[in-house]
Amino acid sequence: MSLPKLILEQLANPAGLTGRLVLHRLNKANRGMNELPLRVVPISNTDHALEIGFGGGALLDKILSAGPSSVVGVETSDLAIRVVSSRYRHAIGRGKLKLVRSDAASMPFNDGAFSEIFCVNVIYFWPDVDQVFQELCRVTATSGQLAMCYQQRGPDQVISYNPSQVEQSLIDAGFTSAATTAGEDKWNDRFYCTVASKTVE
Ligand SMILES: C[S@@+](CC[C@H](N)C(=O)[O-])C[C@H]1O[C@@H](n2cnc3c(N)ncnc32)[C@H](O)[C@@H]1O
Numbered sequence: 001m002s003l004p005k006l007i008l009e010q011l012a013n014p015a016g017l018t019g020r021l022v023l024h025r026l027n028k029a030n031r032g033m034n035e036l037p038l039r040v041v042p043i044s045n046t047d048h049a050l051e052i053g054f055g056g057g058a059l060l061d062k063i064l065s066a067g068p069s070s071v072v073g074v075e076t077s078d079l080a081i082r083v084v085s086s087r088y089r090h091a092i093g094r095g096k097l098k099l100v101r102s103d104a105a106s107m108p109f110n111d112g113a114f115s116e117i118f119c120v121n122v123i124y125f126w127p128d129v130d131q132v133f134q135e136l137c138r139v140t141a142t143s144g145q146l147a148m149c150y151q152q153r154g155p156d157q158v159i160s161y162n163p164s165q166v167e168q169s170l171i172d173a174g175f176t177s178a179a180t181t182a183g184e185d186k187w188n189d190r191f192y193c194t195v196a197s198k199t200v201e
Helices: 005-012 016-029 031-040 058-065 078-087 089-093 129-139 163-172
Strands: 048-052 070-075 097-101 114-120 140-151 177-185 189-198
Touching: 005 016, 016 031, 016 078, 031 058, 031 114, 031 140, 031 177, 031 189, 048 058, 058 070, 058 114, 070 078, 078 089, 078 097, 089 097, 114 129, 129 140, 129 163, 140 163, 163 177, 163 189
Parallel strands: 048 070, 048 114, 070 097, 114 140
Antiparallel strands: 140 189, 177 189
């Protein structure tokens, strides 16, 4: 069953009091989906990691705990940036974490700036998925990896996401290989984490 329009809008861009509740809820409901990416793409203390659409910050927390050299989070929601800025003000103050308001389709970063990129439950909101995949490939370092996590069916329950199509689109965008791991939990049913790598040909 499709979620009410108000909730779909909040998932795409959390705002206001309802948005605060949605961000809180997302951290709980998406726990399983936010654990898988770091299992399939581990990070080390020399890495520069990026998360796209961090929402309530559940995965940012795990990325910071893994101790990379630096972490950048990108969001379109001003509320998500305010909430997460307040929670991680110490990491921001130490220069470990930077939060940037930007659309994933066009980001203010140099080519190859990040060794790992994580993105969970955001693909559903991109009008042009191929454009975003090209942008993600541009900012991925050579030898870097992207972990894209998504449910089999998006929140509107209309569009379904097929891992082999996602893998092919990532290769078409410039990544050199892509493979998918499946997961399942009571909140999100079946979900996928597609890892795309950018290696030297
Ligand atoms: C459904 S929430 C997922 C949040 C978190 N990743 C999780 O799984 O719990 C989607 C988030 O992506 C953000 N978002 C949507 N479109 C975006 C875009 N084009 N660029 C960056 N962030 C975007 C929204 O503001 C929202 O916080």
